[in-house]
Amino acid sequence: MSNLEIGSEAFTTFSSYSLSIVPMFLLMGHFATLGGMSQALFKAAEGWLGHRKGGVAMAAVGACAGFGAICGSSLATAATMSRVALPEMKRYGYAGGFSTATLAAGGTLGILIPPSVVLVIYAILTEQNIAKLFLAAFVPGILAAIGYVIVISIYVRLYPDSAGVRERVPYLQRFKDLTAVWPVLLVFVAVVGGIYGGIFTPTEGAAVGALGTGLIAYFNGGLTRTSLVESFTVTARSTAMIFLIVLGAGFYNGFLALTQVPQEIAEWVVGMGFNPWMVLVLILVFYLLLGCLMDSLSMILLTIPIFFPVITALDFNFTSLAELQAMKAMAVIN
Template sequence: MSNLEIGFWSFPVLLGMIFLRAPIGLAMFLCGIGGLWLATGSDSMFLAKLKSESYSTFSSYSLSIIPMFLLMGQFATLSGMSQALFRAAESFLGHRRGGVAMAAVGACAGFGAICGSSLATAATMSRVALPEMRRYGYSGGFSTATLAAGGTLGILIPPSVILVIYAILTEQNIAKLFLAAFIPGLLAALGYMITISLYVRRHPDAAGTRPPVPMAERMRALADVWPVLLVFGLVVGGIYLGWFTPTEGAAVGAAGTGLLALASGNLTWALFKQSVISTAIATAMIFFIILGAALYNSFLALSQVPQELSAWVVGQGFSPWLVLTLILAFYLVFGCLMDSLSMILLTIPIFFPVVTQLDFGLSAEGFAIWFGILVLIVVEVGLITPPVGMNLFIINAMDRDTPMLATYRAVMWFVGSDIARVVLLVLFPSITLFLL
């Protein structure tokens, strides 16, 4: 069997391991070292590759940004920023029909600007917003669907851990990717709010109302969100203005949110240790997935699968837009089954060489940034797509009284909004690239 055939056979083996509930990092690790052993036929060769990939992966300075952003999210939760964001948004929007749900989406967008994780954003904002939504008569399915969709903003609005990984894989500028994600992130939040407005018009009994808040109280609530603006402006603004690198910016953000959590009185020594340990556990999990993907992609490169696939697609004369549509559809389907990090690490080394051979009328850098934002969005849509969207299960685990079927029915409205946004960004790349 040729190396190319071994490479193609590795895909069904990998998917089979994933469907058998093997951790995705372990599945890629085993397929990688097994494939290298079969392709080289030498124990020393694949062991040498294991040593070199492990060292190059874990010694990468660029990857040190990941634990810093994760720690920043931990401290942001403790500092009370999520509560302040929701109170401010609710004071301005809560009296409208569906306004508390809109406030939850707005708070998710704000918290995503200092968190960088969809699952963490969804879980954190659910603890804050779910009781309020229930208090004002919002139906269970509508409430859980809103928070599941809002949670996806955590990974799109910069800073984003997944965008950092994409930038490293495709050798792109992290700051430019963060900047390109800004307008699509705002469009996502606006689209969700429009969806909420349409939903409550169609289902008026799904959302109650609350009395308006006096303007003085609104101003006080708005003033309480200054820590979020400070951290976001310092980290993202500092990166854009060249004050520090993205890695240094992540460290500044972690230190800043830590000081704010300490000043709020919520950061005790026990919670500090818990935050550091939780960050270490999450970092170890992410790094093992990255190592597994590095070994598997090293094997694929040796087997020439990406190169042969790219040559075959170009040789068939397919329309670039058809190829792009099929790739996005693939991400949309498999995003239901795998987490976004695993999807990016597994597929970008395969798909990116293919799409870069096609002509979309953009510069190489512009295309790479535009494609990265599109991939990020469709992978995140998978987190809320029934029947196995991960965000849906996390939110429903926090609201056991709501049947999963009710969440499924309501969340499809938000999936429709996401698909419309993807179509818009595909048709008009300039929306994504406008700020560059």
């Protein structure tokens, strides 16, 4: 491949209209942090759950789920909620390992709960409907959050010294804190509801979400000229990193297309008559091992060109495959 072809491929990738959704969702997450939405989510969840054994950890998971609904990045979710929840967990005597593990696990909900950058890139690469992926991801994301809460509840009973109990918050204060999270619900409904309802495209929905969170941050006093420039800078750096990974995946896909390796693997799997569910289990095990070596985005970009034709040949649902891949990414991170 010549330098001209490399440059042409890079320009085509970086100027893709579909991929412009990525920086919009990342920017939305930064604005949400500046607008105090992460603090409001945690405070509301802590008011209802904090008085229980392990309740602050449960509140952190709930806040991660809520923040994931307005931030498409698991790393951003984990980093943001760590700054908010970790001091409170230390204050009430939570063990350091338990606290950090809870926040790391809760942060992975940003991969699954829409809007998700990973699901967006999956949809673009496989030419699937982003709105359907977002809708299908919502219930598994909620179930994953509930599962984390159940695990926390069991853990603190097995290891009572790992978590403390905070004082009970009056019901009046609980409802007051709950009303403070309305901007999160408003942004989520506007973005996901607007996309699924056909009011605007996914890219337009991401832009609406970024604008909405930006306005909320501005009126809450968190968005200044300095913080605005910083948000743009951080978003640009994160986007450049993701785009470079996608560019590398494009070269990799071209190589696979020329060699016809994925199609030959798919034909071999079908020809051998393997049980489709057994093939899916083997793919899941492979993801589990691969996740020990690389991050979720790189893992999915590396394997989609190979596994997608196999799954296609076995007549599995593409939307279900996307959710499974997102959940596998969560599992290997945890």
